[in-house]
Amino acid sequence: MSLAAGHAIISIPGPSPAPERVLRAAHRASPDLYGEELAELNMQVMAQLKRLAGTNAHLAPYIGNGHTAWEAVAANLVSPGDQILVLTSGFFGRAWAEQMATHGAYVEKLDFGNNPVDPERLALRLAEDTDGQIRAVLVCQVDTATGCMADIPAIRQAMGQHPALLIVDAIASLGCAPMMMDDWGVDVLLSSSQKGLMCPPGTAFVWFSDHAASQPAGERKTPFWDWHIRASAGRESLWQFWGGTAPVQQLFALNEALTMLLDEEGLPTAWARHAALARAVWAAVEAWGARNPDIRLAIADPSARAASVTAVHMPFADALRAWVTEQCGVTLGIGLGAQDPANALRIAHMGHANAGMILGALASMQAGLIALEIPHGQGALHAAATVIAEPA
Numbered sequence: 473m474s475l476a477a478g479h480a481i482i483s484i485p486g487p488s489p490a491p492e493r494v495l496r497a498a499h500r501a502s503p504d505l506y507g508e509e510l511a512e513l514n515m516q517v518m519a520q521l522k523r524l525a526g527t528n529a530h531l532a533p534y535i536g537n538g539h540t541a542w543e544a545v546a547a548n549l550v551s552p553g554d555q556i557l558v559l560t561s562g563f564f565g566r567a568w569a570e571q572m573a574t575h576g577a578y579v580e581k582l583d584f585g586n587n588p589v590d591p592e593r594l595a596l597r598l599a600e601d602t603d604g605q606i607r608a609v610l611v612c613q614v615d616t617a618t619g620c621m622a623d624i625p626a627i628r629q630a631m632g633q634h635p636a637l638l639i640v641d642a643i644a645s646l647g648c649a650p651m652m653m654d655d656w657g658v659d660v661l662l663s664s665s666q667k668g669l670m671c672p673p674g675t676a677f678v679w680f681s682d683h684a685a686s687q688p689a690g691e692r693k694t695p696f697w698d699w700h701i702r703a704s705a706g707r708e709s710l711w712q713f714w715g716g717t718a719p720v721q722q723l724f725a726l727n728e729a730l731t732m733l734l735d736e737e738g739l740p741t742a743w744a745r746h747a748a749l750a751r752a753v754w755a756a757v758e759a760w761g762a763r764n765p766d767i768r769l770a771i772a773d774p775s776a777r778a779a780s781v782t783a784v785h786m787p788f789a790d791a792l793r794a795w796v797t798e799q800c801g802v803t804l805g806i807g808l809g810a811q812d813p814a815n816a817l818r819i820a821h822m823g824h825a826n827a828g829m830i831l832g833a834l835a836s837m838q839a840g841l842i843a844l845e846i847p848h849g850q851g852a853l854h855a856a857a858t859v860i861a862e863p864a
């Protein structure tokens with residue numbers, strides 16, 4: 473007998489759960505595209521997005537998903553033959569490197585496996601580049617496949633006086649973990665609507681510094697991709713922000729979500745919530761793994777684990793995922809990019825996720841481990857509940 477009827481829990485790393493309030497805000501017919509209301513709303517959302525990223529930099533919005541933001545960055549900065557250094561701690565970093573190569577860049581990867589970026593290795597590599605051929609250093613703040621988090625200030629520091637731009641993919645971290653674009657010296661930051669921003673997929677954002685703005689443009693850039701056109705759009709030129717019709721309902725959704733995040737909960741509280749939920753997940757997985765070394769967290773070093781998503785090695789992970797969906801109405805993430813995807817899964821705790829949802833997901837997994845007779849240690853739910861009881 474299935475017990476899945478009821479409010480579903482979606483615990484995948486994007487699209488993340490969207491608040492009912494956000495969906496309701498979007499559920500509205502478009503007003504006049506050229507009217508005062510939308511012009512004002514758009515300016516408000518742009519200002520909120522800069523607050524979210526901790527920046528006064530330029531902001532170019534695009535209609536599209538995270539890959540659209542990758543594409544926008546490449547179009548604006550990359551010409552065939554440009555040398556790019558990508559720091560990878562998982563599948564997303566590698567996929568980003570491949571996309572950069574499709575723009576004709578000469579892409580070099582510093583691969584850290586399932587480990588965080590080692591700033592010392594980066595410093596050594598840049599020291600070899602005495603004539604400053606490397607134009608940009610790219611890194612995912614969180615690689616969503618491994619749940620590995622990069623230390624962005626340490627990476628900036630390791631770059632020293634090297635002239636390369638620091639470009640950070642914050643698609644799986646913005647809103648979930650600190651990002652101070654200006655204080656940290658990030659030149660280009662990118663993200664999209666459907667993860668920490670708690671909105672449906674469909675909008676992508678590129679923030680870029682004055683320094684990045686002054687770089688030679690990518691040879692293949694067309695006006696559609698040009699970040700200057702979008703970032704310099706005036707209040708009355710909604711079409712110019714968005715390269716055409718504005719995503720009206722997305723603006724309604726973003727406005728509601730950013731109000732919740734920035735003005736109601738507050739970013740520091742949202743970051744602390746994500747961190748506490750993450751620690752509850754880690755505590756449960758470590759307890760399961762105490763009796764079965766095949767159950768373990770993908771990232772060994774706790775200081776390098778993301779607040780937004782946790783990747784787990786788990787025997788019979790595919791069967792367990794299917795069981796919790798069918799029996800409990802809980803959807804977990806697949807083992808994307810894992811060495812052995814059938815025996816890996818991810819538990820997302822990003823965006824509109826609270827303790828009840830995460831404890832529910834973990835308790836459902838506990839039931840699945842029992843039902844499927846997957847050997848595991850005891851006390852996982854007690855361990856997770858203890859973290860929630862004392863979240864500081």
Ligand SMILES: *Cc1c(COP(=O)(O)O)cnc(C)c1O
Pocket residue numbers: 486537538539540564612614615616641642643644664673
């Ligand atoms: C989700 C994600 C992407 C890709 O975003 P799409 O919306 O799927 O195109 C890129 N980078 C990171 C770190 C992500 O988490």
